[in-house]
Amino acid sequence: MSQTLTQRSLQAVWNPCTQMQRAAHVPPLAMVRGEGPWLFDETGRRYFDTSSSWWVNLFGHADAGINAALKDQLDRLPHVMLAGCTHPPAIELAERLSGLTGQVLGHCFFGSDGASAVEIALKMSVHYWRNSGRMDKSEFVCLRQSYHGETLGALAVTDVALFRDAYDPLLMRAHQVMSPDARQTQPGETSADVARRAVADLRALFEARANHIAALILEPLVQAATGMAFYDPIYLREARALCDAYAVLLIADEIAVGYGRTGTFFAFEQATLAEQSPIWPDLLCLSKGISGGYLPLSVVLCRDAIYTAFLDDDVARGFLHSHSYSGNALACRAALAVLDRFRDHAVLQSNQQQAPTLTEALAPLRDDPRLAHVRHIGMIWAFDVHETFAGSRFAERFHLAGRARELLIRPIGRTVYLMPPYVLNASLSSWLAAQVHATLDDVLQQANPGAHRPSEPAIA
Secondary structure, three states, rough: OOHHHHHHHHOOOOOOOOOOHHHHOOOOOOOOEEEEEEEEEOOOOOEEEOHHHHHHHOOOOOOOHHHHHHHHHHHOOOOOOOOOOOOHHHHHHHHHHHHOOOOEEEEEEEEEOHHHHHHHHHHHHHHHHHHHHOOOOOOOEOOOOOOOOHHHOOOOHHOOOHHOOOOOOOOOOOEEEEOOOHHHHOOHHHHHHHHHHHHHHHHHHHHHHHHHHHEEEEEEEEEEOOOEEOOOOOOHHHHHHHHHHHEEEEEOOOOOOOOOOOOOOOOHHHHHOOOOOOOOOEEEEOHHHHHHHOOEEEEEEEEEEHHOOOOOOOOOHHOOOOOOOOOOHHHHHHHHHHHHHHHHHOOHHHHHHHHHHHHHHHHHHHHHHOOOEEEEEEEEEEEEHHHHHHHHHHHHHHHHHHOOOOOEEEOEEEEEEOOOOOOOHHHHHHHHHHHHHHHHHHHHHHHOOOOOOOOOOOOO
């Protein structure tokens, strides 16, 4: 008897972010086809991709427009090295991304994935200060609960113990400051008050160490991998002002939150107050949604002052970071098709119209005593399950229960979140909310079999 794809995978593939000892209990789903928000396994069963396949898929699977762009590029130029060469998709992508920042940020440096973009930004910031005669500025600051990737440099500015503890001896030492996570509100406080407390912690560090600090790195508005920790945009404004005052570069890691996830194309845009000139970071990292979930690609955009600091006849003063597929033409062409969609189909405006339908459908969760911090921003929804109700292996059990209800969903600890592709409508939103609520009831009944089962929510 022939083996299934899942069986073959277990014998040959080491899955990422997975304890393979548990793979026999939670076998990987062998997906063979995608269509819109749905993925189909080898048996033909469908699953709604609630996390956009780790936050990368923007417009659904097998999108006709991106498919057509890639097919056209495949016949033109699949790849050429970007050292000593260039090509139209890379040029146009760099131009258009810079245009979205009002030309404040430009000269895109291409990488392969989010962690590599963070590595590039960290190296670039230290090298910038070195070229500027400030070799003492080589330290980094990150927020507590931050996640920036799992290569060694990115891991050094990540504060998720599960990812970094095993490799701690290999990591450089970064300063950690208070997270502005709004879930830390004390009685009488607002999310803005929490942000101000976090700003005070950052200011104290800058007062003590600014002469040695190269850059502050942060995820604007949402610390995603720590459990969708939302925070007030006042923190971005104040952090920008402090970085200016103390000569510290500001790196915005928009890998998860860029491309409309928080409601604006760049999350950092929400730091600008009405009637004021836009404020921007010094370096901006993008990946995930950049190619619409098709091909690995990342970019780092920087201010002109950073770029010009590397211009010299001395090769050693140049930025020599590289990889063989940097600026891959196919990936860049997919990224251009994504920008075309935003431009031609008013994606941000459409999301603003569609998001309230899912928010309303999920509204009954706000009164569920088993939950806390039911929250929403842009195209991200999340809630936390109280520890007393969650039980052991909550995320694993929720994932498996979701499969039974046609959901591909992976909680982060006790945080259940939705970050779906931008294809929602009233019918899908109603269905998705109902399935999430039913899955929650299934799992929490397992953990608390004697608990009272709440009445079914009224979902339109």
